[in-house]
Amino acid sequence: xxxxxxxxxxxxxxxxxxxxxxxxxxxxxxxxxxxxxxxxxxxxxxxxxxxxxxxxxxxxxxxxxxxxxxxxxxxxxxxxxxxxxxxxxxxxxxxxxxxxxxxxxxxxxxxxxxxxxxxxxxxxxxxxxxxxxxxxxxxxxxxxxxxxxxxxxxxxxxxxxxxxxxxxxxxxxxxxxxxxxxxxxxxxxxxxxxxxxxxxxxxxxxxxxxxxxxxxxxxxxxxxxxxxxxxxxxxxxxxxxxxxxxxxxxxxxxxxxxxxxxxxxxxxxxxxxxxxxxxxxxxxxxxxxxxxxxxxxxxxxxxxxxxxxxxxxxxxxxxxxxxxxxxxxxxxxxxxxxxxxxxxxxxxxxxxxxxxxxxxxxxxxxxxxxxxxxxxxxxxxxxxxxxxxxx
Amino acid sequence: xxxxxxxxxxxxxxxxxxxxxxxxxxxxxxxxxxxxxxxxxxxxxxxxxxxxxxxxxxxxxxxxxxxxxxxxxxxxxxxxxxxxxxxxxxxxxxxxxxxxxxxxxxxxxxxxxxxxxxxxxxxxxxxxxxxxxxxxxxxxxxxxxxxxxxxxxxxxxxxxxxxxxxxxxxxxxxxxxxxxxxxxxxxxxxxxxxxxxxxxxxxxxxxxxxxxxxxxxxxxxxxxxxxxxxxxxxxxxxxxxxxxxxxxxxxxxxxxxxxxxxxxxxxxxxxxxxxxxxxxxxxxxxxxxxxxxxxxxxxxxxxxxxxxxxxxxxx
Amino acid sequence: xxxxxxxxxxxxxxxxxxxxxxxxxxxxxxxxxxxxxxxxxxxxxxxxxxxxxxxxxxxxxxxxxxxxxxxxxxxxxxxxxxxxxxxxxxxxxxxxx
Numbered sequence: 106x107x108x109x110x111x112x113x114x115x116x117x118x119x120x121x122x123x124x125x126x127x128x129x130x131x132x133x134x135x136x137x138x139x140x141x142x143x144x145x146x147x148x149x150x151x152x153x154x155x156x157x158x159x160x161x162x163x164x165x166x167x168x169x170x171x172x173x174x175x176x177x178x179x180x181x182x183x184x185x186x187x188x189x190x191x192x193x194x195x196x197x198x199x200x201x202x203x204x205x206x207x208x209x210x211x212x213x214x215x216x217x218x219x220x221x222x223x224x225x226x227x228x229x230x231x232x233x234x235x236x237x238x239x240x241x242x243x244x245x246x247x248x249x250x251x252x253x254x255x256x257x258x259x260x261x262x263x264x265x266x267x268x269x270x271x272x273x274x275x276x277x278x279x280x281x282x283x284x285x286x287x288x289x290x291x292x293x294x295x296x297x298x299x300x301x302x303x304x305x306x307x308x309x310x311x312x313x314x315x316x317x318x319x320x321x322x323x324x325x326x327x328x329x330x331x332x333x334x335x336x337x338x339x340x341x342x343x344x345x346x347x348x349x350x351x352x353x354x355x356x357x358x359x360x361x362x363x364x365x366x367x368x369x370x371x372x373x374x375x376x377x378x379x380x381x382x383x384x385x386x387x388x389x390x391x392x393x394x395x396x397x398x399x400x401x402x403x404x405x406x407x408x409x410x411x412x413x414x415x416x417x418x419x420x421x422x423x424x425x426x427x428x429x430x431x432x433x434x435x436x437x438x439x440x441x442x443x444x445x446x447x448x449x450x451x452x453x454x455x456x457x458x459x460x461x462x463x464x465x466x467x468x469x470x471x472x473x474x475x476x477x478x479x480x481x482x483x484x485x486x487x488x489x490x491x492x493x494x495x496x
Numbered sequence: 497x498x499x500x501x502x503x504x505x506x507x508x509x510x511x512x513x514x515x516x517x518x519x520x521x522x523x524x525x526x527x528x529x530x531x532x533x534x535x536x537x538x539x540x541x542x543x544x545x546x547x548x549x550x551x552x553x554x555x556x557x558x559x560x561x562x563x564x565x566x567x568x569x570x571x572x573x574x575x576x577x578x579x580x581x582x583x584x585x586x587x588x589x590x591x592x593x594x595x596x597x598x599x600x601x602x603x604x605x606x607x608x609x610x611x612x613x614x615x616x617x618x619x620x621x622x623x624x625x626x627x628x629x630x631x632x633x634x635x636x637x638x639x640x641x642x643x644x645x646x647x648x649x650x651x652x653x654x655x656x657x658x659x660x661x662x663x664x665x666x667x668x669x670x671x672x673x674x675x676x677x678x679x680x681x682x683x684x685x686x687x688x689x690x691x692x693x694x695x696x697x698x699x700x701x702x703x704x705x706x707x708x709x710x711x712x713x714x715x716x717x718x719x720x721x722x723x724x725x726x727x728x729x730x731x732x733x734x735x736x737x738x739x740x741x742x743x744x745x746x747x748x749x750x751x752x753x754x755x756x757x758x759x760x761x762x763x764x765x766x767x768x769x770x771x772x773x774x775x776x777x778x779x780x781x782x783x784x785x786x787x788x789x790x791x792x793x794x795x796x797x798x799x800x801x802x803x804x805x806x807x808x809x810x811x
Numbered sequence: 812x813x814x815x816x817x818x819x820x821x822x823x824x825x826x827x828x829x830x831x832x833x834x835x836x837x838x839x840x841x842x843x844x845x846x847x848x849x850x851x852x853x854x855x856x857x858x859x860x861x862x863x864x865x866x867x868x869x870x871x872x873x874x875x876x877x878x879x880x881x882x883x884x885x886x887x888x889x890x891x892x893x894x895x896x897x898x899x900x901x902x903x904x905x906x907x908x
Contacts, residue, residue: 128586131579155590157582162620166575169617172568173543173579179587181579199568204826265825303828305564305580306587306599308539313559313829315567317551325820326827333825501859501876513868513885514835519843520889524866553835557814557824562833695863721889729890729903732864 107352108286114245114277117284118184118210118270119144121252123154124292127208128179128299131159131170133189136222137274138212141184164189168196168207175205176314178304180256182207186274187214187228194232200267201236201330203314206259207267209237210252213375213426214274215462223463224274226374226426229403230436236330238268238337239404241374243360245282247401248272250354253287256296257344263336271403273376275463287352295351334405341402358407360399361414363389367396369478370415372441373424374400377459377466384471395475406440412448415441420478421454424491429458434488453481459491466492498696507532508562510540515560516552520728522691522718522735523549523633527604529695530631530714531563533702539563539599541584543577545609546570548640549633571613573603574621574630581626600706601628606718607648608638611674622681622711629705632674633718643723647672650743651794652787653775655723660778665787670794678713679749685710687748689757690717690735697746697757704748717744725774737769742799747806754806763799766792840867844888846903850880854900861892861901 112120119141122130130149132142142158149158159174161167167183174181185193190211200207215221216228229239238258242248251270259268272278287295303312318326338358345356362382364370371381378399388395398414415421423442425435433439438456445452457474460466470492477489510531517524527549534540540563544550550567553560568576581601587593605614610632618630637655638644645658651670654660658667675688685708687701698716705712719734721727726734738744741764747756767788770776779787814823824830857877862870869886871879893901 128590129579129582131582155586157586157589159578159582159624161575161578162623163616166572166578166617166620169568169572169575170579170582173566173576173581174583175579176566177541177580177583177587179583181583195569196572202826203568203828303830305541305566306539306584306593308564308597308599310830311539311562311564311832313554313561313565313832314826316554316556316559316827316829318556318827321816322556322814322823322827325818325823326825328820329823329825500863501857501872504859504862504872505874505876509868511868512833512836513882514838514840515867516838516840517866519866519887520891521866524868525864528868529863554829556827557829557831558835558838559829559832560835564832691864694860727890729894731889731891732895 106288108288110284110286111281112245112284113279113281114248114272115140115212115279116144117245117249118252120286121249122182123148124289125256125296126154126293127156127182129157129159129171129174129181130183131161131167131174131181132183132185133161133164133167135164135186135189137214137278138184138186138210141210164193165196168193168200171207172196172200172203172205175207176203176305178301178306180299182209184210184212186212187216190228190232191216197232197235197237199315202326204265204333205267206256206265208255208259209267209269211269211271212274212278213271221462224276225461225463227428229269229271230427233404233436236266236334237404238266240268240270241401241403242270242272242277243376243378243399245277246284248277249284249286250348250352250356253292253295254344254348258337258341260299261340264333264340266333266337271375276376291351295347338405338407356401358402358410360401362397362399364396364398364414366394368394368419369475370396370398370418370421371424371471371474372398372400372421372437374403374437375426377424377426380466380468381471384468384475388475393475393479400437406444408444409448411441412444412450415445415452416450418452420481421452422457422474422478423454424457424459424474426460427458428461429456429488453484455481455487455489457489457491464492498699500694503532503699507536510534510562512560512562514558516555517548518722520721520731521548522635522720522731526633526691526698526716526718529691529699530602530702533699533706534600539597541566541577541580541599541601543573543580543601543603545573545605545614547606547609549604549606551640570609572617573605573609573614575617577601577603577628578621578624578626581628601626602706603628603630605630605632606639607632607634607636607646611648611672612646619681622678622683622713625711627709629712629714631714631716633716635718635720635723637723639720639723648674651791652779654778655775665778665784673798675715682752683711683713684708685712685748685750688715688744689746690739690744691732692735692739692746701748723775726772730772734772737764740764741766741769741795743769743795745799745802747802753809754802756802756806766795839884840887841884844886845906846888846890847883847906848881848886848888848890848893848901849904851900851902854898856898858897860895860897864891864895866891
């Protein structure tokens, strides 16, 4: 039996955490993820979970405490955004190098500076090669579902990597939507109990973690992390299959919307996909073969699958909700185009930076993109700014 | 009664040989004796800040720790351990760990990882009251990276980032008093000690700290032959002079009540502590007498403040 | 399984975890030494001053609470023990002489 509810993205995330009942949550408030530790500490103080809540004095300590807790043999979770994630950056790398399956809710927000509290993906993109699995969520439902699947993926013994579940700040984190929740008992059965092989609190088998790892060893340990990331892809699909059995909701590495015969394709992540789908429906009514490829699994990046999906398009626009400060394109654009190049997929692909610092993403803007794609004459100007005020 | 022979004979070292700290380093005897204060039946999870001790005791694939050990980064030994301790509490509460077996949580950090880059994580963990003992082995500079000044470096010391130059003669600022900052956290137990007088003071304070519930802090002097500039064999002499000159008073604060655990019968002039160390050599050049005077004034001021606090809190 | 400089990535412990607690005992540091402490059992009064000061744990103490000869596998020759001995039972000699 599922439960029909109306929840914001943050509430849904906190509720998923309550159902998972982790051993330790360590978090520090930062807009727009603050509500998650707020809701969660209420569950703790009302005795609804077994969790120790560590109200740390900073995000750096939040991730340090999660590392300590997970290494100790416990399930540890945290939530953060933007500068909070940047402040814990050092520990984010250490968490994955120590192979600790920590689960983080990342509510995407623009990183400073200047200061802005609204949504874009610059925070997630700044840690994109930190050895974490990264799932993106279009809706509150997806944020909830991804959270329920997270531990199964991260804790798989062929993976043992931390994972972050991303959603757009305010746009989904603070908007109330209809949502279908799973019964707590079913969640707990699905997630299972955490049984690490080696952990600090195993007094019969004391271990040392986080050594000085010199020239003969570090390279090999990094290669192991690569292997784990590679393994994660299949595990993500396996877990999605089990999840579908439980809920009927189907998840893949990415979602294809009207891609079967699509000529003009947008690639994007998170909430923008909803807006794009509306525009596609309207364009299709007018005979334009528009399609969408919405990334769910950003790390590991499904290189071959994406290249194959895009191979029949006439023109592609990659939307990066990240300021582009280099001259090579946004992170998603770089990944998509390099995937295509390696697989010999030669389709003109342009890049838009958009929605920066919470700038509204409108259907009008998305229409402009599809219009540009239909009239793409040459590739002299692949880098564009969508929704930017300009003279 | 403290009996060093009995303790060493009956409590095997939890800090093994084969580590790669410098010859004559002051830290290993301190860490080893602190761990000997743990009851043999109790398990320990050590959290170690990046620093000399960490890079020398846990070099893959070797470890000198016979208990469980974790190192994450420079500034977060305390917050890492707070996660371990929270996990312990949670798992114990859930019946996932045996009820009758105890684990103790001990952090080791140098003055860099404790006074400076790690002070925020330390302050946070102490304020939250995690059941752990944080031990600072204070050698008065960033020795691991090559003797750069820290906020624990004494005034006028010659370090590689506060060199005794012709215009600026060494570090110009006085030492931060971290022990007092920890006292201000109103912890159940804070102590300052050194490996002096056959380690009795050190052992007893370690035992008290480890077996007092809550967040505890120990500040232990840890002479560094390379950074301080003295022959390796003089380790215990330097410990002695630091205490006998009242440069490094040995005291404890239990629930706010001060107790100076050793009062020198005759307080030695601080020169005696400064003279054997190359880092203070320039203070003994003609014309620099004012530096020694100023150093002495600071030592006297702090010692007198400590005496006054002891008196005030024992009324 | 022993891990050394030639171990392939497939055989290394994940995350660099070390499972063999206290295994630095197999890493000998005695060759660091340029001076060597020499123990004179006749002069030793078993006072217990020397063994806690040794940074290397290189002065074994038996169950009868008596110290034994140095463990030269680990002694780095710092000389701290010789300085604290009140009875002149430890003398430092140049290595190789």
